[in-house]
Amino acid sequence: MSEKLLEISGLSVCYEGEQILNNICFSVEKGETVGIAGESGSGKSTLLRAILRLMGKNGSITGGQITFCGEELTGMSEKKLRSLCGSEIGMIFQNTGASLCPTRKIGAQICESVRAHEKRCGFITPISGGMSGRKSRREIKDMTLQRFADMGLSDGETIWNSYPSSLSGGMNQRVGIALAMLLHPSLLLADEPTSALDVVSQAQVLRELQALQQKEQTGMVLVTHNLAVLEQMADRVAVLKDGNIVEQGETRTVFDHPKDEYTKNLLAAVPGRGKNDA
Numbered sequence: 079m080s081e082k083l084l085e086i087s088g089l090s091v092c093y094e095g096e097q098i099l100n101n102i103c104f105s106v107e108k109g110e111t112v113g114i115a116g117e118s119g120s121g122k123s124t125l126l127r128a129i130l131r132l133m134g135k136n137g138s139i140t141g142g143q144i145t146f147c148g149e150e151l152t153g154m155s156e157k158k159l160r161s162l163c164g165s166e167i168g169m170i171f172q173n174t175g176a177s178l179c180p181t182r183k184i185g186a187q188i189c190e191s192v193r194a195h196e197k198r199c200g201f202i203t204p205i206s207g208g209m210s211g212r213k214s215r216r217e218i219k220d221m222t223l224q225r226f227a228d229m230g231l232s233d234g235e236t237i238w239n240s241y242p243s244s245l246s247g248g249m250n251q252r253v254g255i256a257l258a259m260l261l262h263p264s265l266l267l268a269d270e271p272t273s274a275l276d277v278v279s280q281a282q283v284l285r286e287l288q289a290l291q292q293k294e295q296t297g298m299v300l301v302t303h304n305l306a307v308l309e310q311m312a313d314r315v316a317v318l319k320d321g322n323i324v325e326q327g328e329t330r331t332v333f334d335h336p337k338d339e340y341t342k343n344l345l346a347a348v349p350g351r352g353k354n355d356a
């Protein structure tokens with residue numbers, strides 16, 4: 079039986095009175111990846127940020143509902159919403175690895191980040207069965223080394239004691255993904271998670287992320303302008319144009335039989351798919 083993790087219905091978002099997203103509707107089930115495609119400026123990142131109300135001071139949700147594990151997020155208190163970050167909803171950005179402080183050891187930063195999360199959570203009970211309770215440094219380290227191994231980082235002990243500045247961009251991004259998955263979130267919001275990496279690292283990191291996600295049965299919203307990545311990763315895709323979903327469905331169906339002209343043009347621009355390719 080399907081388990082709905084995230085349901086977005088009729089979502090509209092404005093920045094400074096300008097409508098950026100209109101009437102967005104889609105859902106994500108446990109273990110499922112839903113890809114969001116669209117050109118630059120179509121509103122992909124805004125959509126991810128709106129889920130956790132991270133649009134900043136000039137952004138606001140002007141309509142619709144966002145439900146996570148049956149709980150309405152749009153009306154939830156700021157404190158409870160922040161407590162979901164990490165343990166129930168993980169986020170990965172293009173520069174997740176780069177957001178680590180380059181001159182402090184990775185292990186110390188991970189412990190600090192878990193402690194900060196525990197403090198934010200306070201007595202708030204997890205809503206998706208996520209993890210709670212204070213962990214010892216040993217527990218945090220064991221969990222992290224397991225996550226490092228999941229992300230293809232075999233020498234976890236060395237990485238735990240390393241400075242980010244001594245690791246490659248690909249390794250730092252893996253560390254960032256391991257950190258986002260550390261507390262076993264049931265939903266992952268990923269915004270261009272590999273686009274800062276070279277092509278070889280990109281393919282490797284995507285494979286590892288996909289294996290980890292399948293092992294954990296994590297639902298994922300994956301935003302990228304790279305349709306080849308969506309073809310490999312997404313079960314379903316939604317195509318965003320000027321803040322409107324113009325088409326959505328199973329990835330294979332949308333890619334093989336696009337209905338909307340905009341989707342057809344996006345796909346035609348992918349090397350190997352276009353009419354004008356040599």
Ligand SMILES: Nc1ncnc2c1ncn2[C@@H]1O[C@H](COP(=O)(O)OP(=O)(O)OP(=O)(O)O)[C@@H](O)[C@H]1O
Nearest residue numbers: 093098117118119120121122123124125134136303
């Ligand atoms: N903080 C903000 N204040 C005002 N406008 C914003 C803000 N953030 C985004 N926008 C506007 O919202 C629109 C959508 O931006 P968004 O970053 O969501 O697009 P995107 O599809 O993710 O683009 P890209 O692929 O280039 O990251 C753009 O017109 C952008 O200028």
